[in-house]
Amino acid sequence: MSDLDTSGLQGVTLKVYLYAVKKNGAVGPREVMRSANLSSPSVAYRHLQKLETMGLLTKDEWGNYIVKEKVAIRGYVWVGRILVPNPMLYSIIFLGILITELVVLAIHFSVETQEFKTFFLLLTLITVAALILFAVEGLRMLAKIRIRQAD
Known part of the structure; x- marks a missing residue:
């Protein structure tokens, strides 16, 4: 586990990250939208991008996201x-x-x-x-x- 800055990992972003970890494979915006009960794929895409920017996910050549590493979450x-x-x-x-x-x-x-x-x-x-x-x-x-x- 890594000590990355996880201050932005809360709310919907945390739910999206948890889904990606539980899935243990590539996830796309549509399935994230369904699992996290979001309003549209674009909202899911935004949170996936945010997680990629934080260094928690990587994007593959097909546009799906894969968990790079699990991080410690306070509490x-x-x-x-x-x-x-x-x-x-x-x-x-x-x-x-x-x-x-x-x-x-x-x-x-x-x-x-x-x-x-x-x-x-x-x-x-x-x-x-x-x-x-x-x-x-x-x-x-x-x-x-x-x-x-x-x-």
Whole structure:
């Protein structure tokens, strides 16, 4: 992954770039228009040109665009060809912590004091709250970059 200037990589341009990465091949303005739900091929063409100017895409001899390289995008991490928001990863970590807490609570429930049970219940509630907050934020970030599946 490269550290190119990705400040212009947001909104529709980001969606066009993500489609090109998911497609993993040559993409043209018409298919980008359909996948990113744009109004016309010229709008898609403009965003493809912008990505070419940024150095993220190259144009082949038939006028199609190919991803030159994947770049790091702030707030997201690449998992294969899928862009996952950081909060989604945090929510998965908190899910693992929650499962561990519930297993420990189930094992120790019958032998521990009421104070331990109360403390552990509060700890579990805090973990659930963190899990929900990160999951909701991650889903909101996913909705912003949602595109149609690559054919």
